[in-house]
Amino acid sequence: MTAPATPRTPSPGDLARRRPPKPTPPRPAAATHRPSTAPATTPVPVAAVDAVSPGKLVRREQFKKFFLYGLRISRMHPHSRLVGHDLLWRATNAGAIAPSRQPSVEMLADHTGLDARQIDVALANLRSRGWLVSRRITEGPRAGRDGWGLAVPAVVLAELRSRRSSDPMDHAR
Structure with a gap:
């Protein structure tokens, strides 16, 4: 006679194989117009050129505050945000x-602790996303040269305004 087998714990290989889910057929287009259930703060799709164009601040909005909060919510690499933050402290209240x-x-590189190549990449990132713009100097001894200016991209400015209107405790006012 054989001895009874001792019970063992099952392994994942012992479990039954699951069948893949059946593909669902596409839904037919609705014939009637339904009102949108999306909240009013849903961002509107914007062209890429309009997204990186500098936003226009209204009378009561402070540039440095909006630039700082915009950098915080941006999805840029931390090195780019660090360089943008350093440039913010060198800028005037208007961003120049x-x-x-x-x-x-x-x-x-010396002030941020980054390598010069990392600074080059961060500056290129800030320029391509609309945070850093080149401006032609029109007066003074450096007239005709390019100067830097900071800007809050239009898309980020719209996002900050929508957050400000939806959260009464937000400090970006």
Whole structure:
């Protein structure tokens, strides 16, 4: 006679195989118009050029505050946000960086602790996303040269405004 087998715990290989779910047929288009159930703060799709164009602040909105909060909610790499934050402290209240205060790549690398190549990438990232713009200097001894200016992209500004209107305790006012 054989001895009874001792019970063992099942392994995942012992479990039955599941069948893949059946594909669902596509739904037919609705014939009647239904009102949208989406909240009013749903962002409207914007063209890429309009997304990175500088937003226009209204009278009571402070540039530095909106730039700082915009950097915080942006999905940029932390190095780019760090460089943007450093440039913010060099800028005027309108976002212009005086030609005498424009840092070199080496100076930014020294102040942020990043490598010069990382600074180059961060500056390119800020420019491509609309946070850093080049402006032609029109007066003074540096007239004709390019100067830097900071801007809050239009899409980020719209997002900040929608957050501000939906959250009464938000401090971005």
